[in-house]
Amino acid sequence: MDLSLARLRMLRELHRHGTITAAASALHYTASAVSQQLAQLERDVGARLLERRGRRVQLTDLGLLLAEHAEEILASVERATQALEDAGESVTAKLTAGVWASVASGLLPEALETLARTHPGILVRTRELPPEATAAAVRDGALDLSFVLDYSNSPVTWDRGLERAVIAVERLYGCVPAGMLGAATVTLAELAEHPWILAPARSHFGHAVRLAFQSAGVQPRIDHEVEEQATAMAMVAAGLGVTLVSDLGLALRPPGVDIVALADVFTRTVSLAYRTNTARRAALLIVVDAIRAAAVAKGLGADMSKPDAVPAQNGAEVRGTWR
CATH class of the missing domain: 1.10.10.10 (Winged helix-like DNA-binding domain superfamily/Winged helix DNA-binding domain)
Structure with a gap:
């Protein structure tokens, strides 16, 4: 048989x-x-x-x-x-990783370039999935590893059959049409006075932002629901409303928007998930280390409760205070 x-x-x-x-x-x-x-x-x-x-x-x-x-x-x-x-003289493997737009554009290019130079026998293929679906795909064996998210106000229930390696901590920023605000920082309550472009409530991001609004005691007017940060920012550039964007999402920022620090502490943790029974797999851990190094190079491992700067915008650095 x-x-x-x-x-x-x-x-x-x-x-x-x-x-x-x-x-x-x-x-x-x-x-x-x-x-x-x-x-x-x-x-x-x-x-x-x-x-x-x-x-x-x-x-x-x-x-x-x-x-x-x-x-x-x-x-x-x-x-x-x-x-x-593990027994081979050099590490060779083919791994499939679950990604979404901001990590695919913001972390993977540097990480995969490093891997190609230092471990050419490791081939990483990617499959784009909604962030909410990647961990389940790892658990079920469809993926070897995947990016997963935790928001500071909405942590996920972790699957005991999976290991997690923290990769980065991202800040969330206000994204508004260019010239709309004169202040260096803005609160969610102040942003709620404008029309919003936001992910649907069924998504982890959309749910976390709505919880943040509830905590601030405001109810925004959501005119447009879109899945991707890049799409939301393009609509902001067209003057259709405001949104929030993460550090990695800034790589997709179009002209015509301003990025403003939030006075409300709001972060999200990007991790890699992989099955417990592959936790010691040499190739997988090499990939995890390469992606983590790419995040550190972008300054995404810092203590996000401390004052910091909004990333460079049109050649200038805009500073804001984090409380």
Whole structure:
């Protein structure tokens, strides 16, 4: 009997998630592709592994048995990969990382350039996902590592099956149309007087900003809901409202906006998540160190409670006080 690791992984995800649609989403396949591969797995085994209960698919007793063994088999493959990498004279590996726009543009270019020079055998591929979805993709095996976020007023519940390496601490700034404000700092309450461009409440960023407004005792008028910081800043440049932007997001800043320090302390922590059973994997830790070094080079590891400067803007440095 020749069992495909890819098909065993699909069976494992079906067991974990309960539906073919959810398993396909975790693995970034179509539901029809997963169904076809599971049907082939049944032919490989020579027994029924799935049965329909109404509109749902359920594992048979044999399916459950194989799914349990699949967990062990896939974990063993991962350990064997780690052992081979550790035993080699030079580290070689292919890793897939979950990213989103600001970390992909603000941290990865420097980190991957360093890796190409110091560890050419390590290849990092990236897959853009919403920040809220990356940790689950690591846990389910679709990614080797991913960037994850914690906001100072809205920490996430951490998955015990994952390790976390803190990479950077980002400040949040006010982003307003050029010339709109004359002050060096601004409060959220003052910004709430203007129309807002903000991520939807279902996103971690959108939720955290709305909580910050609640703490400030104000309710902003949100005229536009967009997912990306770059899109929000482009709309600010067009005079459609104001928004918040992070340190890494500033790399995507267009002309026509001013960046203003917030008087309200508001930060977010960028970390890398990876599975506990790969925590000692040499290549992965090398990648983590390279990305952390890129963040340190950008000054994103400092104590964010101390006074600091807003990053250079149009050749000038705008200073603001952090309380």
